[in-house]
Each structure stands twice: as structure tokens, then as C-alpha cells.
Amino acid sequence: MRSIKIIGAGQAGSEAALYLADKGFKVQLFEMRPEKMTPAHSTGLAAELVCSNSLKSTRLDTPSGLLKEELRLLGSQLLPIAESCAVPAGHALAVDRGLFAETVTRLISEHPNIELVRTEISELPDEACILCTGPLTSDALTRALQNLLGEEQLYFFDAIAPIVAADSLDNAKVYNKGRYDKGGADYLNCAFTKEEYYAFVDALLQGEKHQAHEFESEFFRGVDFNYYENCTPVEELARRGIDTLRHGVMRPMGLERDGKKPFAVLQLRAENRDRTAFNLVGCQTMLRQPEQQRIFRLIPGLENAEFLRYGSIHRNSYLNAPKVLLPNLALKKARHVFVAGQLSGVEGYMECIATGLLTAKIMTEGIGMLPPETILGQLWRRLTDPDATNFQPVNANFGLLPALEYPPRDKKLKKEGLSRRSLDALQQYLGE
Numbered sequence: 438m439r440s441i442k443i444i445g446a447g448q449a450g451s452e453a454a455l456y457l458a459d460k461g462f463k464v465q466l467f468e469m470r471p472e473k474m475t476p477a478h479s480t481g482l483a484a485e486l487v488c489s490n491s492l493k494s495t496r497l498d499t500p501s502g503l504l505k506e507e508l509r510l511l512g513s514q515l516l517p518i519a520e521s522c523a524v525p526a527g528h529a530l531a532v533d534r535g536l537f538a539e540t541v542t543r544l545i546s547e548h549p550n551i552e553l554v555r556t557e558i559s560e561l562p563d564e565a566c567i568l569c570t571g572p573l574t575s576d577a578l579t580r581a582l583q584n585l586l587g588e589e590q591l592y593f594f595d596a597i598a599p600i601v602a603a604d605s606l607d608n609a610k611v612y613n614k615g616r617y618d619k620g621g622a623d624y625l626n627c628a629f630t631k632e633e634y635y636a637f638v639d640a641l642l643q644g645e646k647h648q649a650h651e652f653e654s655e656f657f658r659g660v661d662f663n664y665y666e667n668c669t670p671v672e673e674l675a676r677r678g679i680d681t682l683r684h685g686v687m688r689p690m691g692l693e694r695d696g697k698k699p700f701a702v703l704q705l706r707a708e709n710r711d712r713t714a715f716n717l718v719g720c721q722t723m724l725r726q727p728e729q730q731r732i733f734r735l736i737p738g739l740e741n742a743e744f745l746r747y748g749s750i751h752r753n754s755y756l757n758a759p760k761v762l763l764p765n766l767a768l769k770k771a772r773h774v775f776v777a778g779q780l781s782g783v784e785g786y787m788e789c790i791a792t793g794l795l796t797a798k799i800m801t802e803g804i805g806m807l808p809p810e811t812i813l814g815q816l817w818r819r820l821t822d823p824d825a826t827n828f829q830p831v832n833a834n835f836g837l838l839p840a841l842e843y844p845p846r847d848k849k850l851k852k853e854g855l856s857r858r859s860l861d862a863l864q865q866y867l868g869e
């Protein structure tokens with residue numbers, strides 16, 4: 438296979454195209470803009486950043502800093518371009534968005550091995566291809582995917598609950614118990630008194646919400662959240678009645694502590710086997726991030742919670758990856774179609790770039806699963822985890838990584854330790 442089609446010249450598609458072209462593959466890169474725009478893009482440029490111009494932190498004690506260093510080792514093309522377009526932003530890699538997208542577009546257009554074809558693709562190709570049409574995949578292609586995979590395997594928006602670090606919880610307050618003692622090892626619980634519960638509900642009602650993009654408001658108008666299981670924002674549930682939460686997702690039945698039934702209970706579900714990160718069950722939210730910190734820290738046991746990921750709800754087309762993807766990120770029902778970017782179930786600019794690079798390497802170099810200590814290896818595992826239920830998009834966070842055997846007490850040192858272990862493992866893997 439010396440020629441490859443790539444559909445979508447966003448973050449993932451541009452990374453894959455430049456990487457493969459440099460390796461000598463003939464790439465046809467299909468992009469529907471500017472003829473047909475998405476609701477969020479405003480130019481015809483490749484790798485346009487639709488919202489923030491930040492590719493997040495570069496520090497090794499952050500998950501995005503680690504992901505960048507892993508990408509550097511793996512030969513990312515977009516990372517050095519982004520660095521050459523950087524604007525001052527403390528320890529974050531923020532870019533001049535115009536310059537970044539123009540530079541990527543120029544390198545793609547001038548590359549002798551890339552043909553940039555400006556057209557909308559409405560059917561899946563019959564030849565080897567990478568599909569990376571992003572969170573705003575066009576309607577025609579969405580229908581083609583639905584026909585192939587079944588409507589229930591393609592989601593249209595995220596409803597994400599926050600994830601907190603286990604070592605930031607107050608162990609004197611949270612307790613381990615599954616409802617009616619089922620699945621106990623997987624859950625921690627936060628018990629509310631009456632006063633604590635009503636203070637929390639009150640804060641949810643007052644909390645400042647994220648202003649959805651225009652097209653998102655359009656999208657959410659008429660959406661019946663009940664239709665989508667587990668997707669109603671927690672503040673919307675609170676708005677329906679002050680007792681709605683404690684009769685629903687925060688019901689205390691079966692979660693007695695020392696024989697006593699709390700007034701309400703918020704459950705925390707383990708995000709990984711090492712139980713280093715926990716998801717706030719039912720707390721998908723449209724609250725602004727500082728408000729999430731303030732309000733969720735009112736939950737007993739979460740007073741000093743460290744947020745590994747914030748909750749969000751927004752327009753996003755993504756596949757039920759663990760159900761429809763093979764371990765090599767190709768569709769089970771169309772083994773020549775590899776999927777990357779947001780559509781594959783990752784979240785965030787760098788994560789999209791990372792999966793673009795990953796699929797390119799899987800397709801042409803046949804690389805096997807990356808070491809479990811690496812953050813990209815864990816993102817990959819999440820997308821193809823056969824045991825996954827209720828799949829939600831995943832971003833780089835330290836909660837994905839196995840715990841250190843001897844973690845330093847200092848949190849910064851611990852995070853740096855996780856990063857160094859990952860980079861050592863990746864270097865060794867690549868050396869081998």
C-alpha cells in the first residue's frame with residue numbers, strides 16, 4: 438500500500454498527511470472547506486483551531502506536557518510547526534492561530550506527495566483510508582456511517598462528568614460501597630447531611646453556565662435530554678426540583694453507612710483499575726470550569742478535590758469506539774477504514790493530532806500497542822477496551838496511567854515521576 442486517502446484536513450488529518458507524505462506515501466487529502474463549511478470553522482485552511490488557540494501546557498508535570506513529549510519521540514509533524522508559531526502564554530503552548538493554519542496548509546499544498554482535494558466525501562471509500570472528519574462531520578458522511586454501523590453507535594454530543602484525583606479526596610469522609618453491596622470495589626461514596634445537600638443544590642442553581650456556541654444552542658434547542666440516557670446536566674436536574682437529585686442519581690438507598698441512611702449520596706466511580714481517578718457519577722454539566730471547582734468542592738469529601746478533567750456538554754460526533762473499532766483503530770465493519778481525531782473518541786487538539794499520527798504509524802509501520810505507562814498508549818487502550826461500557830470521549834489525564842510503585846508524597850514530583858516513567862518506557866519500546 439503506497440497510496441492512502443485521508444478524509445478531513447483538521448488536526449488529525451493534517452498530522453497524518455504530513456507524516457505519511459514524508460515517509461514517501463502518496464496521500465490524497467480530502468477537505469470539504471471552504472466550499473462547504475462546518476458551523477465552527479471560519480476559513481478554508483487546514484488544521485484550523487476552532488476555539489482556543491492553546492494546545493495546553495508543555496510542563497512535564499501535566500498530562501498535556503507529557504503527551505507532547507511522547508509525540509515528539511514518535512515523530513509528530515504538527516508539534517514543531519505549532520512551536521514555530523508560538524505566542525507567549527506562560528508554560529502553555531499557545532499559537533498564532535492564523536499563522537499555524539497557514540503554515541500547515543502551505544506545507545501540505547507544497548508537498549510533492551500530497552494532493553489536497555477540496556470536496557465533500559459522502560460515502561466511505563473502498564480503498565485504504567483514514568477517516569478524521571471531526572466533531573462536526575458532514576451530514577452525508579454521518580448518514581453513511583450510521584448505515585454501516587447502526588445509528589446507536591454514533592453519538593452527537595458529549596455529556597461528560599468531571600474526574601477527580603483519588604489522592605485529593607478526604608478519606609475520612611468518602612467510603613467504599615456499591616449500592617446494596619454490589620460492585621463495591623468500583624465505587625466511593627460521599628454522604629450528604631440535609632444542610633449540605635440543599636447548599637449544594639442551591640449552588641448548582643446559582644452557578645454560572647458555559648455560554649454554548651451559537652450553533653450549539655441551536656443544536657440543543659429541542660433536544661430531549663431524557664431521550665439520551667445519562668445526559669441531562671446535573672444543574673438542569675436540580676432546576677426541576679430541589680429533591681430531584683436525591684430521588685434520582687444521588688439517592689441514598691442501599692448506601693447506608695454504619696447502618697444509617699444519609700440524606701443523599703453522590704457516588705464516585707473508579708476510572709481505572711488502579712483507582713487513582715474517580716468520575717462524579719451523574720454530574721455531567723454545562724457549568725463554567727471555575728464554578729465546577731467551587732461547587733463540586735462543596736460535596737463532602739471533595740473539599741480539596743483536584744480536577745483531572747472538567748465536565749462538559751457540547752456538540753460532538755464520535756463513535757462508540759470500543760464497540761466499532763478493531764485494536765488497530767480500523768472499523769470492524771470496514772477494515773480498510775482507520776479512524777482518527779475526535780470522531781474516534783478522543784477529545785482535544787493534541788489528542789486529535791496524536792491519533793492522526795498513531796493511525797498513520799499503525800497503517801504503514803504496523804506498530805503494536807504502546808506501553809501501558811504512556812499516555813498515548815492508554816488513550817489507545819481506552820478506544821479499544823473490550824470491557825468498556827457507556828463510552829465517553831477521553832482526553833489526556835494522569836488518571837489514565839497506572840500508579841507509580843513508590844509515589845513521592847509531593848504531587849508535582851509524583852506527576853513528573855509518571856511522565857519520566859512514560860518517556861523511558863516509550864524510548865525503550867522505540868529502541869526495541
Ligand SMILES: Cc1cc2nc3c(=O)[nH]c(=O)nc-3n(C[C@H](O)[C@H](O)[C@H](O)COP(=O)(O)OP(=O)(O)OC[C@H]3O[C@@H](n4cnc5c(N)ncnc54)[C@H](O)[C@@H]3O)c2cc1C
Pocket residue numbers: 444445446447448449450467468469470474475477478484485486487488489490556557558559569570571572573574575578650752753777778779780784785786787789
Ligand atoms: C466548537 C468546538 C470547540 C472546540 N474547542 C476546543 C478547544 O478550545 N481546545 C481543544 O483542545 N479542543 C477543542 N475542541 C475539540 C477538538 O479538539 C477540535 O474540534 C479538534 O479540532 C478536532 O480535530 P479533528 O482533526 O478530529 O477534527 P477537525 O479539526 O474538526 O477536522 C475535521 C475536518 O474534516 C472536514 N470534514 C468534515 N466532514 C467532511 C466530509 N464529509 N468530507 C470532507 N471533509 C470533511 C472538516 O471541514 C474539518 O476540516 C472543540 C470542538 C468544537 C466542536
